[in-house]
Amino acid sequence: MTINMHSFCVSLGGTEILRNVYLNISPGEFIGLVGPNGAGKSTLLRALAGLQSGDAGQCTVNEQNISELSPIERAKKLAYLPQSRPVYWSMIARDVVALGRFAYGSPLQIDARDAKAVDNALMATGATHLKARPVGELSGGERARIHLARTLAAETPIIIADEPIAALDPAHQLSVMQMLRDKANNGSSVIAALHELPLASRFCTRIIVLDQGRIVGDADAKILPTEVIECTFGVTPMRDQSGIINGLLPKIT
Numbered sequence: 001m002t003i004n005m006h007s008f009c010v011s012l013g014g015t016e017i018l019r020n021v022y023l024n025i026s027p028g029e030f031i032g033l034v035g036p037n038g039a040g041k042s043t044l045l046r047a048l049a050g051l052q053s054g055d056a057g058q059c060t061v062n063e064q065n066i067s068e069l070s071p072i073e074r075a076k077k078l079a080y081l082p083q084s085r086p087v088y089w090s091m092i093a094r095d096v097v098a099l100g101r102f103a104y105g106s107p108l109q110i111d112a113r114d115a116k117a118v119d120n121a122l123m124a125t126g127a128t129h130l131k132a133r134p135v136g137e138l139s140g141g142e143r144a145r146i147h148l149a150r151t152l153a154a155e156t157p158i159i160i161a162d163e164p165i166a167a168l169d170p171a172h173q174l175s176v177m178q179m180l181r182d183k184a185n186n187g188s189s190v191i192a193a194l195h196e197l198p199l200a201s202r203f204c205t206r207i208i209v210l211d212q213g214r215i216v217g218d219a220d221a222k223i224l225p226t227e228v229i230e231c232t233f234g235v236t237p238m239r240d241q242s243g244i245i246n247g248l249l250p251k252i253t
């Protein structure tokens with residue numbers, strides 16, 4: 001499925017947060033949305049998920065305005081992992097993952113297809129061994145993987161993830177990035193807000209750079225101009241021969 005933003009603007013508390021954003025995500029793409037703290041990444045992802053209305057412009061899924069979709073229709077098309085993921089009851093981890101199936105029936109009475117989706121999602125995030133544990137007892141990284149599994153359990157053609165690898169150890173960061181890339185390779189449209197530029201560069205098919213609510217860079221990760229990274233983040237990327245960023249240094253002046 002294709003997701004599209006056209007001349008999209010958002011103001012919050014009297015401040016313009018997203019300014020005239022144009023964006024297109026096609027099946028097969030894994031987009032890394034990067035930008036400094038406060039750039040507007042979460043706001044943009046919330047808008048793509050239909051959770052943030054705009055002051056101007058449009059956001060569409062397969063050319064249908066996202067605000068016209070019912071929550072259930074939306075949940076069958078896209079899964080959204082928010083940055084903040086509070087759990088107010090100490091539910092068993094597997095039940096939290098099963099919440100991802102709510103669009104298909106009651107998450108507390110899951111059928112065989114739902115159960116398979118939940119088990120596959122737990123496996124994809126390396127969290128199968130955690131399934132019987134109360135989420136309140138899990139570590140931050142373990143809980144993050146359970147929430148990601150909840151997102152994947154929806155088995156939607158679009159995945160929108162806000163900082164899916166924050167709090168994960170290096171091995172799980174790599175495996176989650178590979179898994180998201182595999183989803184894209186299998187036809188999903190994936191966008192994730194990321195702070196880990198080298199990992200974004202290695203695994204994403206495209207990088208979009210947001211700064212003060214504006215898109216200031218949009219390119220294949222390997223050819224994203226060094227100047228854009230330097231101007232936006234104040235760091236200088238080191239690259240390997242293929243252009244992949246493999247380290248960052250304070251901006252060389």
Ligand SMILES: Nc1ncnc2c1ncn2[C@@H]1O[C@H](COP(=O)(O)OP(=O)(O)OP(=O)(O)O)[C@@H](O)[C@H]1O
Pocket residue numbers: 012013015017035036037038039040041042043044083
């Ligand atoms: N409800 C709100 N009212 C006023 N300002 C808001 C509101 N929500 C967010 N903002 C502001 O919008 C800007 C963008 O926030 P957003 O969370 O989208 O940034 P971000 O790029 O995801 O940042 P981070 O990398 O720190 O998570 C920030 O300056 C934030 O303070």
